[in-house]
Amino acid sequence: MGAYVAALRRIAPAEGPTGYRGVPLATRDRFLREALAQFSGRIDTAGVGDPAVDLISAWCVLPAGVRGILREAADPGEAEWARGRGWALSIAVIALPYCWETNPPVAENSRHVIREILAETA
DSSP states (O other): OHHHHHHHHHOOOTTOOOOGGGSOGGGGHHHHHHHHHTTTTTOOOOOOOOOOGGGTHHHHTSOHHHHHHHHHHHOOOHHHHHHHHHHHHHHHHHHHHHHTTTOHHHHHHHHHHHHHHHHHHO
């Protein structure tokens, strides 16, 4: 996966369309704050970073014990790694209140991502 992320970063698409995850994380601020407000009494809230969407899988699908392999292979700088973690957290926090009752598997993955990030940054 790390080699894939590294190869993906070498592609420079000319004039390609911007997806919703290709925008600055700051554009999601209002949605994140609305989601955080819905957590009253359920969980502690957490902060986010800037976008580095190609690293989101490090927290969403990889166990903590192998996360470093992706990091080493993709070779992001410290700030870039932090931005990827911020994106993963943002997605989890925004999805959790929406999916809490309606989509338990997504809600559980969101809780997993939040736990992983809080454990890593503690």
